[in-house]
Amino acid sequence: MSDAPSLEAEVLDRYRRIGTSTISDALDRLGLKGAVEGLSPLQPHSDIAGQAFTVSYLPAGPGGGTVGDFLDRLGPGSVVVIDNRGRTDCTVWGNIMTEVAKAQGVEGTVIDGVNRDLRESREVDYAIWSRRGHMRTGKDRVVLNATGVPVCLDRVRVDPGDVIRADANGVVVVPLARAMDVLAAAEEIEAKEDAILTAVRDGMPLGEARRKHGYHALQTRST
Structure with missing residues (x-):
């Protein structure tokens, strides 16, 4: 996942039993910002809890760009969190990444941006939250800036290892240091x-x- 501490599976299972609406209320009670605006699930029944593996993209420069091959490092308990600055003109996730992530047991993917190959992702029942579907590739339009660094989903900060809880209502982010309090x-x-x-x-x-x-x-x- 990252160098961040891993939570026990039992803790993530407890999170999974509580909906994002209730967790949002808990965040409010504790004065924490974590409710992400503008992201919707690819499939309404998608329901995940895991720890963030963060990915940051920037617009490609004169040398072109790359969407990155970071998935080989991930497995069960990971949620891929992609900060593409809310761009809706090019994608950073498609069917090949979906199949690899699904095979490795990744919980799901949350994108501040768009994804493509929606039909293929639905066919393998892989959980994705994004701004919407789009077909245009991000290759030579974005460049992988970094992984395992703080990123943003809309206006919510996500640090490596933070708890990501997502369901039909949307996405909430729980700071790892406050995971048990929340x-x-x-x-x-x-x-x-x-x-x-x-x-x-x-x-x-x-x-x-x-x-x-x-x-x-x-x-x-x-x-």
Whole structure:
């Protein structure tokens, strides 16, 4: 993945059981920025949790460019996070990369930019989040700047090893150093929302159930 510490599989499994909406609320409670805007899943059922392997691209210079061969270093637990500066005129991911990543057990790919070969990626059920599909190659239009460095998804910073949780609602980024704090907050919020659902299903009025379990302050920043 990178030189960043690896989280135990059990921690990532716990993250996987909690949706991005709840994790976003936990980030709000802790005063952390992590909700990424503008990225959508290739397939609505895609659902991943893993640690970021970061990739940074820049516009190609006079010498041309390259999309990079970094995938050979990755495996289970990795999420490829590509910062292409939000460009939508050329792609940085296609079907060959999809097949390699899928074969190596990579969790998925998150792109601040666009990808191509959507049909092929759907056929092998590989998870991708991006701004949209496009067909134009990034070869000779972008150059691999670096891997394993801080990057951005929209306006959210992503450091190597950060937790990436993505589902039908979108993508959230959890700083690695706060991964356990955010997880604990998210699990607490989830438990209270489950209690509210149980109460209303048993006939309690919604307002009463929300007041009883503190619904309106679940995401309020803690002091």
